Amino acid sequence: MSNLAVSYAGPGKVELIDTPYPEFELKDGPGVNPANVGRKVPHGVILRTVATNICGSDQHMVRGRTTAPEGLVLGHEITGEVVEVGPDVEFLKVGDMVSVPFNISCGRCRNCKEGQTGICLNVNPDRPGSAYGYVDMGGWVGGQAEYVLVPYADWNALKFPDRDQALEKILDLTMLSDIFPTGFHGAVGAGVTVGSTVYVAGAGPVGLAAATSAQLLGAAVVIVGDLNADRLAQARSFGCETIDVSLGDPKDQIEQLLGVPEVDCAIDAVGFEARGHGHGAASEQPATVLNSMMDITRAGGSIGIPGLYVTGDPGAVDEAAKVGSLSMSFGLGWAKSHTFVTGQCPVMKYHRGLMQAILNDKVSIAKNVNATAIPLSEAPQGYAAFDEGAAQKFVLDPHGMIRR
Numbered sequence: 088m089s090n091l092a093v094s095y096a097g098p099g100k101v102e103l104i105d106t107p108y109p110e111f112e113l114k115d116g117p118g119v120n121p122a123n124v125g126r127k128v129p130h131g132v133i134l135r136t137v138a139t140n141i142c143g144s145d146q147h148m149v150r151g152r153t154t155a156p157e158g159l160v161l162g163h164e165i166t167g168e169v170v171e172v173g174p175d176v177e178f179l180k181v182g183d184m185v186s187v188p189f190n191i192s193c194g195r196c197r198n199c200k201e202g203q204t205g206i207c208l209n210v211n212p213d214r215p216g217s218a219y220g221y222v223d224m225g226g227w228v229g230g231q232a233e234y235v236l237v238p239y240a241d242w243n244a245l246k247f248p249d250r251d252q253a254l255e256k257i258l259d260l261t262m263l264s265d266i267f268p269t270g271f272h273g274a275v276g277a278g279v280t281v282g283s284t285v286y287v288a289g290a291g292p293v294g295l296a297a298a299t300s301a302q303l304l305g306a307a308v309v310i311v312g313d314l315n316a317d318r319l320a321q322a323r324s325f326g327c328e329t330i331d332v333s334l335g336d337p338k339d340q341i342e343q344l345l346g347v348p349e350v351d352c353a354i355d356a357v358g359f360e361a362r363g364h365g366h367g368a369a370s371e372q373p374a375t376v377l378n379s380m381m382d383i384t385r386a387g388g389s390i391g392i393p394g395l396y397v398t399g400d401p402g403a404v405d406e407a408a409k410v411g412s413l414s415m416s417f418g419l420g421w422a423k424s425h426t427f428v429t430g431q432c433p434v435m436k437y438h439r440g441l442m443q444a445i446l447n448d449k450v451s452i453a454k455n456v457n458a459t460a461i462p463l464s465e466a467p468q469g470y471a472a473f474d475e476g477a478a479q480k481f482v483l484d485p486h487g488m489i490r491r
């Protein structure tokens with residue numbers, strides 16, 4: 088059986104390719120760590136992919152801003168239906184509909200036992216932490232495909248209570264694999280609680296998910312900054328205040344909105360491809376958001392940093408940034424006793440609660456991020472539109488199971 092999949096085809100290009108149908112073993116292929124080749128996965132399930140989303144994290148690779156090899160099958164945001172279970176799977180059954188955390192974790196190591204599933208020690212020979220379809224993440228094959236292998240499946244997968252209900256709310260539930268928990272983790276990391284004032288940098292899907300999460304946690308005011316007018320309009324559509332950072336430093340606009348030039352909590356949903364503020368918005372300045380968060384967050388506050396920072400960036404603006412070394416005013420954050428919460432979101436910490444919020448109509452994450460389903464075959468167009476800054480979260484629908 089074949090398995091149509093979306094692969095990275097060099098800077099600015101993705102293409103659909105035929106790949107082998109998954110087996111319960113990790114086979115050699117582009118981006119597969121040699122130490123992972125031949126790894127047996129009896130604890131895995133094979134999913135028919137029901138929904139798999141395009142992410143800003145994919146864009147870093149597709150823009151040629153990482154060392155991802157050509158031919159890498161993309162896709163770490165996976166929701167699907169179990170079609171085969173491995174011999175060591177105890178609880179999942181064929182026919183179950185599940186959400187898969189984008190981080191792969193073993194459930195057995197010290198970090199997993201402490202709930203830090205974003206830095207599992209056993210799934211990636213390169214470094215702690217792993218994900219499907221991602222550079223330097225061990226080589227687990229991506230899920231922007233008709234079928235995908237999910238290891239340690241009893242542990243990783245979140246089963247939806249009811250198949251029909253899941254299909255009904257699939258555009259919301261598909262956000263549980265990454266951006267909704269990631270945005271929520273950003274808000275929790277920033278210390279958002281009832282009555283907080285919050286600044287979210289970035290109105291991409293992660294920023295909008297963080298803003299939604301801040302509202303869910305009871306924030307008094309949520310301000311979203313970006314330089315993309317359509318994305319700012321999307322943030323206003325569900326009650327956020329907005330700031331156009333191309334007009335100047337967010338600090339002044341925050342003062343106009345709040346009467347003071349600071350917020351209780353700040354969330355960086357931009358990452359290392361950040362543009363400068365004001366006139367600087369024309370060019371990339373990777374430490375802009377980090378520095379501005381230290382400037383505008385109250386002394387004693389926390390800064391949630393879901394935005395991705397890398398250890399190697401071939402397209403960086405200078406030599407230091409090429410090895411991930413940024414010009415940060417760390418002394419300012421130190422002087423203000425700031426807490427920084429970084430890294431991959433440990434999705435499992437949040438996905439069950441957020442699923443319940445969705446199933447009981449307490450939150451409209453699909454509407455807030457403007458979830459838009461497209462066929463798998465239109466992935467190249469989806470990537471291009473997302474790269475141009477469309478105010479949409481593209482959801483690939485490989486089997487035509489999403490009602491439009």
Ligand SMILES: NC(=O)c1ccc[n+]([C@@H]2O[C@H](COP(=O)([O-])OP(=O)(O)OC[C@H]3O[C@@H](n4cnc5c(N)ncnc54)[C@H](O)[C@@H]3O)[C@@H](O)[C@H]2O)c1
Pocket residue numbers: 142143144145146147265266269288289290291292293294312313314315318332356357358359360361362363364375376392393394395396430431432476
């Ligand atoms: N930590 C995690 O677990 C995790 C999970 C998912 C995504 N991410 C990362 O989160 C980030 C956001 O993801 P996304 O899908 O929303 O990406 P995206 O590229 O769609 O959104 C980023 C937005 O930031 C805006 N921006 C650029 N410079 C800015 C500035 N100085 N101030 C305010 N806005 C600015 C851009 O215009 C864009 O709209 C990415 O870096 C992604 O890799 C991290």
Ligand SMILES: [Zn+2]
Pocket residue numbers: 141142143144145163164189265266
């Ligand atoms: Zn993602």
Ligand SMILES: [Zn+2]
Pocket residue numbers: 192193194195196197198199200206207208209
């Ligand atoms: Zn582990």
